[in-house]
Structure formats: structure tokens, C-alpha cells
Amino acid sequence: MNHHQLESALDHLEHVLARISGTDHIPLSYWRKRVDDVSAAARIPTQKNRARRLDAALSALESRGGA
Template sequence: MNHHQIELDLDHLEQVLARISGTDHIPLSYWRKRVDDVTAAVSIPAQKNRALRLNEALSALESRAAD
């Protein structure tokens, strides 16, 4: 994945994760795979920080959905 595509994916995931819940029609497992794929592809420190925040936000959603 190139730098530009990673930026686009990070932007998209940041927008989506700010708006979804555990009861949306797209399961959280789909978003987990997307976040994990982007996290594995990042190499720039700023992108790593963004991916870490996405992972934390998604983990919080997953935790709330499990309750």
C-alpha cells in the first residue's frame, strides 16, 4: 500500500469510527480487519499514531458492544 492510499484509508476510518456503533449493519469485525490491515501497512510515525488511535477507538466500540 502506498503512502497516499494509507492516508486515504486513515482519513476514511477516522470518519467512520467516529460515527458507528456496535449495532450498525456492517459488523465491527469488518472494521477491525480494515484497521488491522492499515496498521500493518503504516511506516511513518504520524501514521502509526493515527492507526493506534483508531485501534483504541475500535477497541472501545468492541468492548461496549460486548456488554
């Protein structure tokens, strides 16, 4: 994943994760894979920080029983 693709993926996930719930039609497992992929691709500190925030937000959704 190049820098532009990673930034786009981070932007998209930040937008989506702020609006979803555990009962949406797309399962949280799909979003977990996406977050894990961007986390693995993050190279610079700002990307890593954004990926950590996404992971924390998704973990909070998963812990509410929506996984």
C-alpha cells in the same frame, strides 16, 4: 499499500469510526480487519499514531459488546 492509499484509508476510517456503533449494519469485525490492515501498513510515526488511535476507538466499541 502506497502512501497515498494509506493516508486515504486512515482518513476514511477516522471519519467512519467517529460515527459508528456496535449495532450498525456493517459488523465491527469488518472495521477491525480494515484497522488491522492500515496498522500493519503504517510506516511513519504520524501514520502509526493515527492507526493506534483508530485501534483504541474500535477497541472501545468492541468492549461495549458490539463485536
